[in-house]
Amino acid sequence: xxxxTQSPGTLSLSPGERATLSCRASQSIxxxxxxxxxxxxxxxxRVLIYGASNRATGIPDRFxxxxxxxxxxxxxxxxxxxxxxxxxxxxxxxxxxTFGQGTKLQIK
Amino acid sequence: VQVVESGGGLAKPxxxxxxxxxxxxxKFDDAWMTWVRxxxxxxxxxxGRIKNKGSGETICAAPVNDRFTIxxxxxxxxxYLQMSSLKTEDTAVYYCAWIGDALTGHxxxxxxxxxxxxxx
Numbered sequence: 663x664x665x666x667t668q669s670p671g672t673l674s675l676s677p678g679e680r681a682t683l684s685c686r687a688s689q690s691i692x693x694x695x696x697x698x699x700x701x702x703x704x705x706x707x708r709v710l711i712y713g714a715s716n717r718a719t720g721i722p723d724r725f726x727x728x729x730x731x732x733x734x735x736x737x738x739x740x741x742x743x744x745x746x747x748x749x750x751x752x753x754x755x756x757x758x759x760t761f762g763q764g765t766k767l768q769i770k
Numbered sequence: 771v772q773v774v775e776s777g778g779g780l781a782k783p784x785x786x787x788x789x790x791x792x793x794x795x796x797k798f799d800d801a802w803m804t805w806v807r808x809x810x811x812x813x814x815x816x817x818g819r820i821k822n823k824g825s826g827e828t829i830c831a832a833p834v835n836d837r838f839t840i841x842x843x844x845x846x847x848x849x850y851l852q853m854s855s856l857k858t859e860d861t862a863v864y865y866c867a868w869i870g871d872a873l874t875g876h877x878x879x880x881x882x883x884x885x886x887x888x889x890x
């Protein structure tokens with residue numbers, strides 16, 4: 663079973679700054695099977711990125727995903743106040759779905 | 771696509787509860803659906819998945835696969851999570867989600883969640 667490890671656990675930045683979030687898989691995975699989600703307090707998660715680099719419908723272009731093999735990155739180019747939330751990566755493979763433990767992005 | 775869960779509430783340890791999920795705005799017969807839970811203050815944990823009408827194949831995560839069952843009623847555009855032998859650690863918000871692409875496995879639309887509390 664694939665284990666996803668996200669880092670850092672908490673990231674403190676200011677609006678306007680660039681955020682880089684990491685997701686590392688315990689073994690090499692297909693880029694098609696890696697997604698990123700945002701969860702704001704009190705809300706359900708929503709998909710941001712699927713297939714490692716494809717933005718979901720309605721997601722601003724300041725969000726981008728990259729990576730391959732075992733290392734994947736979610737980048738937010740210029741933070742807006744509404745971007746401060748928890749972010750999860752997720753893998754699908756072998757009929758199983760796995761989430762990372764999350765990165766909390768908080769205002770510095 | 772809109773997903774709506776219902777059926778959460780308080781259950782006793784060892785008890786049972788059935789959650790329902792309806793989805794609209796999609797061709798439900800073709801939809802793969804999944805359940806994800808989130809314990810208070812914790813991260814997301816995948817619970818299980820059911821494939822489309824043509825297959826109906828289900829799979830549940832190891833911590834629940836001998837206690838939870840997923841089913842669907844395509845005439846009602848609904849999926850169900852039957853939970854039995856509940857434990858206190860099953861306390862969580864349970865989300866139903868539509869798997870937007872069976873190949874990529876990403877969860878394209880989520881419901882608002884329903885809270886299940888297991889306590890004596």
